[in-house]
Amino acid sequence: xDLGLKGKVALVTGAGSQIGFGKQIALLLAKEGCDxxxxxxxxxxxxxxxxxxxxxxKKSIAVKGDITNPxxxxxxxxxxxxxxxxxxxxxxxxxxxxxxxxxxxxxxxDWDKDIRLNLYSIMLTCQAVLPYMREQKSGAxxxxxxxSTRMYGHGAGNTYAIAKSGVDTFTKQFAFNEAKNGIxxxxxxxxxxxxxxxxxxxxxxxxxxLAKTIPMGRGATQxxxxxxxxxxxxxxxSYITGAVLHVSGGSVLD
Amino acid sequence: xDLGLKGKVALVTGAGSQVGFGKAIALLLAKEGCDxxxxxxxxxxxxxKTAExxxxxxxxxxxxxxxxxxxxxxEAMVNxxxxxxxxxxxxxxxxxxxxxxxxTPIDEQKTELWQKQMDLNLFGTMYVTxxxxxHMRKQKHGAxxxxxxxSSSQFSFxxxxxxxxxxxxxxxxxELAFQEGKHGIxxxxxxxxxxxxxxxxxxxxxxxxxxxxxxxxxxxxxxxxxxxxxxxxPADIANITIIMASEATNYITGQVIQVSGGNVM
Numbered sequence: 001x002d003l004g005l006k007g008k009v010a011l012v013t014g015a016g017s018q019i020g021f022g023k024q025i026a027l028l029l030a031k032e033g034c035d036x037x038x039x040x041x042x043x044x045x046x047x048x049x050x051x052x053x054x055x056x057x058k059k060s061i062a063v064k065g066d067i068t069n070p071x072x073x074x075x076x077x078x079x080x081x082x083x084x085x086x087x088x089x090x091x092x093x094x095x096x097x098x099x100x101x102x103x104x105x106x107x108x109x110d111w112d113k114d115i116r117l118n119l120y121s122i123m124l125t126c127q128a129v130l131p132y133m134r135e136q137k138s139g140a141x142x143x144x145x146x147x148s149t150r151m152y153g154h155g156a157g158n159t160y161a162i163a164k165s166g167v168d169t170f171t172k173q174f175a176f177n178e179a180k181n182g183i184x185x186x187x188x189x190x191x192x193x194x195x196x197x198x199x200x201x202x203x204x205x206x207x208x209x210l211a212k213t214i215p216m217g218r219g220a221t222q223x224x225x226x227x228x229x230x231x232x233x234x235x236x237x238s239y240i241t242g243a244v245l246h247v248s249g250g251s252v253l254d
Numbered sequence: 255x256d257l258g259l260k261g262k263v264a265l266v267t268g269a270g271s272q273v274g275f276g277k278a279i280a281l282l283l284a285k286e287g288c289d290x291x292x293x294x295x296x297x298x299x300x301x302x303k304t305a306e307x308x309x310x311x312x313x314x315x316x317x318x319x320x321x322x323x324x325x326x327x328x329e330a331m332v333n334x335x336x337x338x339x340x341x342x343x344x345x346x347x348x349x350x351x352x353x354x355x356x357x358t359p360i361d362e363q364k365t366e367l368w369q370k371q372m373d374l375n376l377f378g379t380m381y382v383t384x385x386x387x388x389h390m391r392k393q394k395h396g397a398x399x400x401x402x403x404x405s406s407s408q409f410s411f412x413x414x415x416x417x418x419x420x421x422x423x424x425x426x427x428x429e430l431a432f433q434e435g436k437h438g439i440x441x442x443x444x445x446x447x448x449x450x451x452x453x454x455x456x457x458x459x460x461x462x463x464x465x466x467x468x469x470x471x472x473x474x475x476x477x478x479x480x481x482x483x484x485x486x487x488p489a490d491i492a493n494i495t496i497i498m499a500s501e502a503t504n505y506i507t508g509q510v511i512q513v514s515g516g517n518v519m
Binding site: 001003032172175176179180184191214215216217218220221224227228230231236237238239240241242243245246247248249250252253254 | 255257286428431432435436438440480481482483484486487490493494496497502503504505506507508509511512513514515516519
């Protein structure tokens with residue numbers, strides 16, 4: 001299927017981890033025809049992702065920065081637009097479990113960390129790309145949400161789940177308001193996958209243990225998430241906006 | 255994106271209308287690489303037209319007539335597909351309709367209308383799915399895509415019974431996904447908003463059709479309330495349906511996806 005990505009410029013946040021969703025999404029965008037894919041992360045490895053994109057014959061720049069810092073985000077968007085003249089696609093992948101303190105013991109500072117990393121960051125990048133997307137009257141934003149917004153009892157990550165619920169609602173509010181400007185916004189909500197979200201060396205082992213409770217009997221892969229994300233970023237979904245799609249093998253059905 | 259559809263056999267119900275979602279879905283399945291696309295409709299002659307176009311794309315096809323609300327017809331139809339192609343990898347449950355607009359209050363609505371609407375949209379989908387699932391289980395693999403409706407998440411007068419039948423399809427999708435996941439069978443639902451298919455004609459049934467200009471103007475006004483400012487097209491629905499039927503989404507199951515330009519969120 002030709003996804004109509006030829007000539008597009010994309011920006012993927014959280015694309016530093018070499019085993020994460022961000023890198024896989026960035027590579028698939030390049031492979032499926034984007035002209036340029038800019039990548040950003042707080043870690044140096046984001047350079048490796050840009051190198052791999054270039055190996056696919058596409059343009060790329062790696063910008064190191066903190067997605068929760070408004071100055072960094074402004075500088076990031078400026079660099080991408082200076083380099084590639086526009087941004088057609090924004091994939092908000094950066095995020096993480098910042099505090100593992102359950103709500104009955106959490107201090108406001110603990111909540112701050114998760115809300116900043118997972119929610120404010122998306123507000124900042126969306127705000128920063130809006131003027132460019134509005135001007136060209138088109139744009140596609142895909143936010144990475146989380147299956148944790150609909151799964152309960154994982155006390156340690158509950159602030160993360162609450163922040164990600166904010167991402168779901170932000171997606172819809174943004175989609176509704178910006179549709180008239182030709183800008184779409186959707187959310188892909190992954191189930192557990194063997195990325196750096198899973199602590200320790202035996203990531204797949206932990207995923208396989210969790211898989212016993214998943215209807216499809218396995219955990220998510222980076223490709224599962226990348227396929228859905230790139231589809232939503234593409235022209236093939238030009239009438240879909242405000243959707244939250246769970247990619248979790250049937251773990252989330254409500 | 256290679257959707258991994260090469261060698262697959264698909265069955266699309268409600269593929270007779272030449273302006274409908276079913277035909278657009280069947281043709282795209284063929285174009286994207288399915289080996290064979292069987293099409294069925296209550297109107298066999300229309301289904302034949304769709305099958306001819308599929309063959310022109312280089313895929314195999316058979317057209318079968320069946321009223322999905324009739325269990326025996328459905329079973330015979332599915333058996334014919336299996337006889338012809340030995341398996342069914344993909345089932346797209348597109349057949350369905352709004353049988354009548356009914357503005358009467360709940361205590362005056364005719365039981366017959368409820369019965370007929372459920373027979374077609376809910377029982378029909380259930381008969382087809384039940385006949386296909388055992389074949390998918392045998393091969394430990396299958397993708398089912400149901401066509402739902404934005405009306406199941408919205409409220410408007412006149413189509414409540416239809417909306418209720420489609421709401422049941424949402425839940426049927428999730429139940430099926432939950433139960434059959436362990437057999438490698440996925441099931442998802444695509445919920446379209448209004449589109450220029452024959453649904454419009456059905457909605458007008460019983461009332462004198464307005465002049466085309468008036469109808470177009472009504473739609474234009476209606477679309478102003480839609481966030482993306484336009485009506486859906488059969489291509490919008492076909493694209494996402496094929497993605498959900500394909501290997502690109504083989505970890506997505508039990509999901510209801512609204513394709514309505516932001517009208518339903």
